[in-house]
Amino acid sequence: MVRDAASLANQPPVLEINDLNISYFTRAGEIPAVIDFSLTVRQGEAVGLVGESGCGKSTVANAIMRYLGNNGRIVGGTVKFKGRDMAELSEEELRQLRGSEIAMVYQEPMAALNPSLTIANQLIEVPLYHETDCTPEEAYQRAIDMLANVRLPDPERVMGAYPHQISGGQQQRVVIAMALLSNPALLLLDEPTTALDVTVEAGIVELIAELSEKFGTSMLYISHNLGLILETCNRVCVMYSGEAHEEGDIRALFDRPRHPYTHGLFGCIATPGTDKNAKPLTPIRGQLPLPHERPDGCNFGPRCDFFDKEQCGHGLIHMREVNPADNHRVRCARWDEIDWSTYEVKSDTREPLVPGEVVLDSDEMQKYYPVYDRSIAAMISGRSVRYVKANEELSFIARKRQTVAIVGESGCGKSTFAKVLMGLETATGGALTFEGADVSRQPVQKRSARQLGSLQMVFQNPNDTLNPSMTIGRQIARVIRKFRVESNADLVEERVLRLLDLVKLPRDFARRRPRQLSGGQKQRVGIARAFAGNPAMVVADEPVSALDVSVQAAVTGLLMDIQREYDTTLLFISHDLGVVRYLADRVVVMYLGQIMEQGQTEEVFAPPYHPYTEALLSAVPIADPNIEKKRIILEGQLPSVLNPPQGCPFHTRCPRKLGNICEQTPPPAVEDTEGHIIRCHIPLDELRAVEPVIRTAAE
Amino acid sequence: MTEQTAGSIPRRPNKLIGMLKGVALIRESVVGMVGMGLILFWVIVAILAPILAPYDPLVQMTPFATPFTKAPEEFGGTFWLGTDHLGRDILSRIIFGAQRVLIYAPLATFCAYAVGIAMGLAAGYKRGWVDDVLSRIGDIILSFPILVLYVVIITTFGASGINIILAVTFASGPGIMRIVRGLVLDLRNRDYVAAAQTRGESAWYIMFAEILPNARGPLIVDACLRLGYTTITIGVLGFLGLGLPPPDPDWGGMINETRAMATFAPHMTIFPCLAISSLVLGLNLLADGLREVSLKD
Numbered sequence: 001m002v003r004d005a006a007s008l009a010n011q012p013p014v015l016e017i018n019d020l021n022i023s024y025f026t027r028a029g030e031i032p033a034v035i036d037f038s039l040t041v042r043q044g045e046a047v048g049l050v051g052e053s054g055c056g057k058s059t060v061a062n063a064i065m066r067y068l069g070n071n072g073r074i075v076g077g078t079v080k081f082k083g084r085d086m087a088e089l090s091e092e093e094l095r096q097l098r099g100s101e102i103a104m105v106y107q108e109p110m111a112a113l114n115p116s117l118t119i120a121n122q123l124i125e126v127p128l129y130h131e132t133d134c135t136p137e138e139a140y141q142r143a144i145d146m147l148a149n150v151r152l153p154d155p156e157r158v159m160g161a162y163p164h165q166i167s168g169g170q171q172q173r174v175v176i177a178m179a180l181l182s183n184p185a186l187l188l189l190d191e192p193t194t195a196l197d198v199t200v201e202a203g204i205v206e207l208i209a210e211l212s213e214k215f216g217t218s219m220l221y222i223s224h225n226l227g228l229i230l231e232t233c234n235r236v237c238v239m240y241s242g243e244a245h246e247e248g249d250i251r252a253l254f255d256r257p258r259h260p261y262t263h264g265l266f267g268c269i270a271t272p273g274t275d276k277n278a279k280p281l282t283p284i285r286g287q288l289p290l291p292h293e294r295p296d297g298c299n300f301g302p303r304c305d306f307f308d309k310e311q312c313g314h315g316l317i318h319m320r321e322v323n324p325a326d327n328h329r330v331r332c333a334r335w336d337e338i339d340w341s342t343y344e345v346k347s348d349t350r351e352p353l354v355p356g357e358v359v360l361d362s363d364e365m366q367k368y369y370p371v372y373d374r375s376i377a378a379m380i381s382g383r384s385v386r387y388v389k390a391n392e393e394l395s396f397i398a399r400k401r402q403t404v405a406i407v408g409e410s411g412c413g414k415s416t417f418a419k420v421l422m423g424l425e426t427a428t429g430g431a432l433t434f435e436g437a438d439v440s441r442q443p444v445q446k447r448s449a450r451q452l453g454s455l456q457m458v459f460q461n462p463n464d465t466l467n468p469s470m471t472i473g474r475q476i477a478r479v480i481r482k483f484r485v486e487s488n489a490d491l492v493e494e495r496v497l498r499l500l501d502l503v504k505l506p507r508d509f510a511r512r513r514p515r516q517l518s519g520g521q522k523q524r525v526g527i528a529r530a531f532a533g534n535p536a537m538v539v540a541d542e543p544v545s546a547l548d549v550s551v552q553a554a555v556t557g558l559l560m561d562i563q564r565e566y567d568t569t570l571l572f573i574s575h576d577l578g579v580v581r582y583l584a585d586r587v588v589v590m591y592l593g594q595i596m597e598q599g600q601t602e603e604v605f606a607p608p609y610h611p612y613t614e615a616l617l618s619a620v621p622i623a624d625p626n627i628e629k630k631r632i633i634l635e636g637q638l639p640s641v642l643n644p645p646q647g648c649p650f651h652t653r654c655p656r657k658l659g660n661i662c663e664q665t666p667p668p669a670v671e672d673t674e675g676h677i678i679r680c681h682i683p684l685d686e687l688r689a690v691e692p693v694i695r696t697a698a699e
Numbered sequence: 700m701t702e703q704t705a706g707s708i709p710r711r712p713n714k715l716i717g718m719l720k721g722v723a724l725i726r727e728s729v730v731g732m733v734g735m736g737l738i739l740f741w742v743i744v745a746i747l748a749p750i751l752a753p754y755d756p757l758v759q760m761t762p763f764a765t766p767f768t769k770a771p772e773e774f775g776g777t778f779w780l781g782t783d784h785l786g787r788d789i790l791s792r793i794i795f796g797a798q799r800v801l802i803y804a805p806l807a808t809f810c811a812y813a814v815g816i817a818m819g820l821a822a823g824y825k826r827g828w829v830d831d832v833l834s835r836i837g838d839i840i841l842s843f844p845i846l847v848l849y850v851v852i853i854t855t856f857g858a859s860g861i862n863i864i865l866a867v868t869f870a871s872g873p874g875i876m877r878i879v880r881g882l883v884l885d886l887r888n889r890d891y892v893a894a895a896q897t898r899g900e901s902a903w904y905i906m907f908a909e910i911l912p913n914a915r916g917p918l919i920v921d922a923c924l925r926l927g928y929t930t931i932t933i934g935v936l937g938f939l940g941l942g943l944p945p946p947d948p949d950w951g952g953m954i955n956e957t958r959a960m961a962t963f964a965p966h967m968t969i970f971p972c973l974a975i976s977s978l979v980l981g982l983n984l985l986a987d988g989l990r991e992v993s994l995k996d
Contacts, residue, residue: 027727422897444899452899459890467891469912475891482898529894 011043014082014185014218015064021076022056022063031291033059033072035242036316041186046212046219048229048250051239052548053519054288057222060239061188064220065102066094082185100130103179107191109171113163119174120159123147126181146177149214150207167637169200173207180215187212190222197409198575199634202619205231206633224548226269227578227621230254235327238262241289241299244319248328254625256340258322258330260304263340268553270582271624272694276560277352281582283554287518298333306338350564355585356400359537359569360421365440366429367391367416371642388641390416392593393430398537398586403563403570405584405601407577407616411641413593414573418539421571422457423447435536453483453533458559460542462522466514472525473510476500476532483533499528502565503558520551524558531562537569545576556583577620581605586675589613592641592649599676605694608687610678611656617693630693648681656682724992731988737981741974745797752791753779756948762786763964781966783957789967792948793974799949800978803860804929807867811929812922814872819879820906824887834880837873845870849932853941860943863936867929878921882914889913916993923986927979934975950975 022034034056041047049057062068064079066086079086081102089097106112114122123143127134140159147155150173163171172192179187189208193201209232212219221232229236230250237247238261246259257263264284274281286303295301297313304312311333320335322328332338368387378384390413398404406414419425421432423444432440434455444452459465467475476496486492497507503524514522523543530538540559544552556579563570574580580587580601587604589597589612597610604613618632634653639645645652651662658681667679678687725731744751753776754760760774764782780789822833840848852866886892887910895909936942937951938958950971957967 424893424896444896447899449899452897455897457894457897459894461890464890465894467909467913469915470908479898482900526894533898 015041016080019077048233048236055239100182103184104188198619226623249326252326281553284550353401355402360398361433364393364430405572405580408590412590454536456530456535458540462519465526479532603676728988734984754788756791756795759786796948807864810868811871815875818876823880823883927982
């Protein structure tokens with residue numbers, strides 16, 4: 001993407017991995033984590049490594065650094081860095097190599113920085129340690145220059161700061177600066193933006209692309225997000241269950257994926273072309289095999305529509321060359337037989353649901369958290385209590401059978417709203433009418449069993465949503481009894497089993513414990529539990545964001561099916577605009593506790609936009625090379641909710657800021673079409689004239 | 700994934716077998732196995748005390764007999780570990796002493812845990828003033844020199860088994876509370892706790908069914924260690940003359956009664972000392988082993 005493929009192909013290789021096999025040795029014996037893996041990264045090239053959790057992509061990165069832990073071992077093949085075999089290096093040579101020639105950027109910036117040292121101390125250490133003739137003054141100067149290179153405002157101040165004094169996005173920039181300080185030949189990025197908000201992620205992604213151009217550093221970019229890879233890499237390698245299944249130049253692989261798994265993966269991603277009714281996502285059937293239960297032959301075999309016992313069912317399937325011109329290789333025995341142009345996945349199109357009566361009406365709902373300042377100065381000035389305005393006058397409605405999405409970045413107050421709605425917190429103002437009764441100041445203890453049962457929640461973290469020490473059956477049965485759906489033991493059990501059927505899990509799961517289930521299966525149990533009380537409304541707080549892409553499609557599909565069956569209202573809380581566009585009927589965009597824009601999904605995703613919505617949309621990576629996107633990078637950081645900006649909350653970062661009016665006067669709510677409301681000072685006509693963020697390139 | 704949707708559930712796997720399998724995991728840790736061996740040794744000794752002990756532990760025979768001395772005709776046999784200043788067989792006293800320790804130490808630890816868990820759950824889950832009050836009470840107790848605390852309690856209420864249990868509960872309850880509270884503070888933020896709250900479960904149910912079972916791992920390890928401390932405590936109390944009233948055999952008491960004579964008859968002191976340390980060592984090693992096994996994957 002950054003440089004053309006032809007010139008890269010002539011560059012000398014920096015990293016050569018040949019027939020690499022890595023195993024972990026555990027209680028259960030030897031477990032192969034990476035099988036027959038080969039990859040070459042040339043000078044100045046950015047190679048993406050994508051795959052779902054457990055596919056071995058991080059193991060590859062660790063093997064390059066020779067950080068496999070106590071129980072991991074390379075059992076075959078070689079990793080060569082600049083022609084030297086990594087396995088033959090001594091500990092001392094390795095130490096010299098790590099951090100100077102090969103640098104790594106991790107997922108959690110806070111964990112990568114030492115909280116008790118200033119940024120300056122951590123940065124100057126790098127050249128001082130790796131270069132014998134470097135003086136402290138020189139190191140300091142280089143550190144400051146590098147901070148400017150990673151576009152941190154005010155590098156002097158950042159140098160003197162401790163990690164907790166700067167934001168997550170800034171921390172990640174510091175980590176990248178640290179990695180680049182010794183001018184490494186290879187930069188390993190392991191999910192560098194996964195822990196960050198989308199608008200911050202967009203900034204980092206742009207930075208990475210810019211830096212690789214500027215310094216000519218080779219990069220290995222590990223991610224689960226195909227959209228991100230498309231935006232940052234020249235070449236990509238798709239891994240599945242320990243094996244590389246497809247590899248090639250970015251355009252070749254995105255335009256003409258050859259492997260059924262890659263194909264299936266693209267079918268699972270919500271892109272602007274998908275629609276939950278007319279063109280639903282097609283999940284890959286079955287699930288990822290456990291490392292010690294991999295099938296004979298092709299690992300993807302049991303989930304593949306083209307599986308042929310003769311060709312795919314035996315031994316190791318080797319990588320085959322598809323097209324040497326674009327480095328396209330695929331691990332599929334039948335790649336040249338499959339005709340993708342005639343292949344059609346049977347996806348059942350559905351009639352759109354017709355929204356019914358109003359189920360939830362939030363009328364200027366407000367939630368302030370008091371923060372007590374116990375300092376003497378505050379007591380004298382009389383300002384000992386300040387308020388965190390987590391929710392400021394939220395007004396919107398949700399109807400029966402409707403899916404309403406609340407989107408926004410972390411700290412925007414979307415989870416606070418869910419807490420008030422569920423009765424875990426009480427509102428400080430306004431009203432929240434659910435099925436005719438105001439529940440805004442009615443904590444969960446004061447709600448009737450019927451009310452509780454008709455308003456349930458699906459949680460974000462699959463590993464946290466189920467009690468690890470109770471069987472699945474007991475957890476669902478408890479809900480049924482609690483909401484008095486059934487009381488007779490046999491009937492309860494019968495209903496537990498029917499709920500398991502509903503979420504498409506085998507019935508014997510009732511006897512299992514959560515740790516025996518995969519993430520997607522746990523999330524299904526969470527859904528079964530939420531629907532056990534026949535709810536009128538289900539609040540889903542990021543229900544799929546912790547799941548792998550192929551599982552996401554199945555879980556969202558399941559949610560929609562159950563919604564259809566029970567006429568449930570779905571309140572979908574998410575930061576992932578891709579999934580929201582696909583799933584929601586109405587979208588509410590929040591920023592710093594306030595609603596900036598709301599309307600029907602197609603209205604919100606097309607001009608007129610609120611400038612914040614516009615920035616959010618442009619920040620979301622899209623895994624479709626035919627989509628052209630406007631780039632809007634938000635400057636500055638998210639203001640603190642304790643001290644929100646006067647006037648429009650977004651004015652500090654808004655690229656379309658008008659002037660004083662934005663800083664002083666709260667923006668008016670302007671109605672575009674019925675129900676599509678934008679809170680902005682910019683006249684609607686001007687917003688309408690904005691060119692759309694996303695355009696499909698001419699075919 | 701969906702093949703098995705019809706039909707009934709297969710039979711529940713036997714719970715007992717599951718538990719035994721869990722216990723069997725300790726085999727993977729050498730240290731844990733050694734600890735387990737030491738503990739099992741003392742448990743078996745205690746259970747079979749009437750059969751194993753060669754003499755009645757209270758009967759006075761030849762005083763100051765050294766190990767391996769032949770006993771007088773009317774008693775028969777050998778004093779394998781010698782006798783004490785009153786002529787009682789040390790081996791028999793240690794064997795019967797094991798019974799006392801293995802009854803009172805677990806009982807006292809159990810009581811301390813009951814109190815500590817109740818306080819820790821309440822403090823960690825309820826937070827607010829409940830937490831403040833309970834934590835401050837705990838701090839006050841913990842700020843006392845522990846030995847002084849024991850002496851005060853026992854001298855006030857008298858030396859008896861029940862009072863030892865009370866003293867241990869009072870002194871170690873707050874420490875356990877702190878551990879439980881810390882675990883609860885983490886666990887209460889889990890989504891399954893929120894799920895229980897949103898379906899209107901009572902605080903009791905959430906504390907005992909949703910939170911406590913998931914804190915058991917670290918608590919079991921701690922309980923093993925604490926059982927060792929309690930064993931030492933009972934020994935110390937015996938040594939200070941505050942333990943189980945004589946003439947019943949008590950390891951700590953045996954050391955106390957004979958320590959003045961240790962210079963010329965060391966066997967009377969050394970063997971009870973070895974008994975205490977081997978049991979405590981066993982418990983500590985088992986705790987280490989459990990931790991090691993639980994950290995493995």
